[in-house]
Amino acid sequence: MIKKCLSNSLSTQEKIVEVKNLVKNYGSFCALQDVSFDVYQNDVFGFLGPNGAGKSTTIRTILSLIRPSSGTISLFGSSLPENRNYILSKIGCIVEKPDFYKYLSAQKNLELFAGISGKNIKKSRITELLEFVGLNGREKDKVNGFSHGMKQRLGIAQTLLHNPDLIILDEPTTGLDPQGIIDIRNLILQLKNEKNKTVIISSHILAEIELIANRMIIIDKGKTIVQGVVADLLNSQEIIVGFTVDVVEKALLILQKSVFATREIVVQDSIIMINTSIENIALINKLFCDGGIGVSSIETKRKLEDYFLKLIKA
Amino acid sequence: MLIKSTYNELIKIAYKPRSFIGIGGLIIIISIVLFAMKVDGDLYISLITGQFEQSLTFEGTILNGNLIAFIIIQMLIIHVPLLIAFVTGDLVSGESAMGTIRLLLTKPVSRSTILLSKFLASCVYTLVVILCLAFMSFVLGKILFGTGDLMVLKSDGLIIFQEGDINWRFFYGFSIAFLSLITVATLALTLSCFSENSIGPIVATMGIILLFTIIGSMDVPIFDNIRPFLFTTHMAAWRYFFDDPLNTTNILYSVAILVTHIIVLLAIAFYKFNKKDILS
Numbered sequence: 001m002i003k004k005c006l007s008n009s010l011s012t013q014e015k016i017v018e019v020k021n022l023v024k025n026y027g028s029f030c031a032l033q034d035v036s037f038d039v040y041q042n043d044v045f046g047f048l049g050p051n052g053a054g055k056s057t058t059i060r061t062i063l064s065l066i067r068p069s070s071g072t073i074s075l076f077g078s079s080l081p082e083n084r085n086y087i088l089s090k091i092g093c094i095v096e097k098p099d100f101y102k103y104l105s106a107q108k109n110l111e112l113f114a115g116i117s118g119k120n121i122k123k124s125r126i127t128e129l130l131e132f133v134g135l136n137g138r139e140k141d142k143v144n145g146f147s148h149g150m151k152q153r154l155g156i157a158q159t160l161l162h163n164p165d166l167i168i169l170d171e172p173t174t175g176l177d178p179q180g181i182i183d184i185r186n187l188i189l190q191l192k193n194e195k196n197k198t199v200i201i202s203s204h205i206l207a208e209i210e211l212i213a214n215r216m217i218i219i220d221k222g223k224t225i226v227q228g229v230v231a232d233l234l235n236s237q238e239i240i241v242g243f244t245v246d247v248v249e250k251a252l253l254i255l256q257k258s259v260f261a262t263r264e265i266v267v268q269d270s271i272i273m274i275n276t277s278i279e280n281i282a283l284i285n286k287l288f289c290d291g292g293i294g295v296s297s298i299e300t301k302r303k304l305e306d307y308f309l310k311l312i313k314a
Numbered sequence: 315m316l317i318k319s320t321y322n323e324l325i326k327i328a329y330k331p332r333s334f335i336g337i338g339g340l341i342i343i344i345s346i347v348l349f350a351m352k353v354d355g356d357l358y359i360s361l362i363t364g365q366f367e368q369s370l371t372f373e374g375t376i377l378n379g380n381l382i383a384f385i386i387i388q389m390l391i392i393h394v395p396l397l398i399a400f401v402t403g404d405l406v407s408g409e410s411a412m413g414t415i416r417l418l419l420t421k422p423v424s425r426s427t428i429l430l431s432k433f434l435a436s437c438v439y440t441l442v443v444i445l446c447l448a449f450m451s452f453v454l455g456k457i458l459f460g461t462g463d464l465m466v467l468k469s470d471g472l473i474i475f476q477e478g479d480i481n482w483r484f485f486y487g488f489s490i491a492f493l494s495l496i497t498v499a500t501l502a503l504t505l506s507c508f509s510e511n512s513i514g515p516i517v518a519t520m521g522i523i524l525l526f527t528i529i530g531s532m533d534v535p536i537f538d539n540i541r542p543f544l545f546t547t548h549m550a551a552w553r554y555f556f557d558d559p560l561n562t563t564n565i566l567y568s569v570a571i572l573v574t575h576i577i578v579l580l581a582i583a584f585y586k587f588n589k590k591d592i593l594s
Binding site: 060063064065066067084085086087088089091093095096097099100101102103104108112113115116117118158 | 315318319321322325326329330331412413414416417419420421422423424589591592593
């Protein structure tokens with residue numbers, strides 16, 4: 001298992017979440033093994049891992065839905081479970097699925113949760129949020145008739161109801177149409193950039209994390225595989241770079257005579273894909289140009305998904 | 315926060331269709347009984363009074379609202395617990411089954427407050443059911459059948475209560491019936507804390523009531539020691555108010571047993587609910 005913590009420049013920022021040596025056992029089964037991570041203010045913190053990795057268990061433990069077997073959790077400088085109510089008053093969340101009281105209307109559901117949010121929430125705020133998530137006109141309809149996407153939107157409205165400082169979204173884009181996914185992504189970025197919120201997001205859509213998260217943790221079988229700044233983690237790895245060239249044979253010849261001869265090279269039509277680091281892209285491009293090869297595009301093929309799978313396999 | 319949380323629980327009960335199935339069922343059953351008694355009540359009463367006709371002469375109207383109320387309570391007090399368990403057995407497990415427990419328990423309200431609010435809401439629902447039972451049997455019975463002396467048939471004879479000596483007996487009778495139904499509601503709520511589905515606690519509550527009732531009614535010496543401590547034994551304690559003279563020792567003992575059951579069951583429920591990992 002690869003386990004490393006990359007240094008980052010966020011250490012001066014306020015720690016919002018501090019999880020240390022978290023362990024959760026169910027009998028002989030260990031769901032979480034010594035998981036530790038920090039989330040800083042204004043982070044969009046990605047939580048990655050395959051099914052059964054322990055993502056939901058960790059999130060539920062942070063939300064005091066599950067009691068840890070050992071380890072410490074503190075949020076906003078206060079520890080759980082001693083300051084549970086104070087901590088939860090500053091968190092908005094969706095855990096796994098946005099489930100609501102099906103026999104109540106969207107508005108009534110929000111009114112119920114507003115009543116116990118610890119803040120004085122006016123009806124106008126509920127109307128404003130329902131409009132924000134695109135459910136205006138359906139506020140009087142029973143949730144029973146809502147699609148998954150509509151429930152997800154209602155879940156987002158519920159999450160933002162009391163203007164929380166920390167937003168925890170467990171698989172928020174599941175079941176949404178492409179426009180819904182884009183809307184959620186934009187919303188998260190809006191919350192981070194305009195409202196200065198901190199967001200923890202778990203998702204199995206890895207590209208989603210790559211697009212919006214600045215820091216992340218990958219866990220598998222209850223153990224931390226890697227954590228750190230997304231950009232640093234990705235840039236520290238070798239990537240697949242695709243060069244679209246005009247003369248493939250000549251370009252291959254140039255590579256075979258260069259220091260990249262030992263690299264794994266794959267040809268697909270007019271694209272030469274080479275496994276290399278990000279720093280070598282300019283060098284290879286220069287080699288091609290000096291050799292009289294026309295390069296029409298350069299595309300990096302490495303994505304978080306490749307990185308994620310590589311780590312999980314390791 | 316307890317008031318807001320209790321208000322929420324009452325809203326949930328008020329909007330849940332199953333809450334009205336019980337009350338609706340109660341209204342239908344009582345209406346049928348009232349209709350049957352209105353049509354054939356005299357015949358029904360004569361079957362009971364027939365055995366005394368040789369030695370007693372009855373004057374006035376035996377079939378009156380007071381007797382109707384007594385008959386209805388006696389008939390239904392065994393079945394009303396099912397209606398109560400139907401709603402209160404779902405209060406925690408229903409949230410687990412629906413998934414709303416995750417949202418509910420991530421709000422800044424302590425688990426104890428949430429459970430206490432559910433208990434208080436179940437008490438209010440039980441009160442509504444008992445008031446419905448009281449209105450349908452006592453008030454509607456008097457409107458339809460008029461008032462008069464109450465004849466109560468006991469195993470050792472017949473007691474006739476004067477018209478002016480009845481209302482307070484019904485009031486306290488309904489009050490102790492309310493307490494016994496609260497015991498059932500607490501049992502269902504406690505079992506609900508152990509379950510992730512709605513039906514389990516309801517079936518389990520009825521199973522326990524059935525088992526205890528069987529144990530209580532079996533005249534076997536081995537059960538003699540436990541019978542006085544079973545809450546089902548005291549579910550008919552309302553009838554003590556229709557004894558003459560009133561046996562206050564029996565009444566207080568029944569109240570003590572029912573209250574003890576409520577406290578012990580609540581303690582178990584609070585312990586379980588506070589320790590529970592939410593995995594649903």
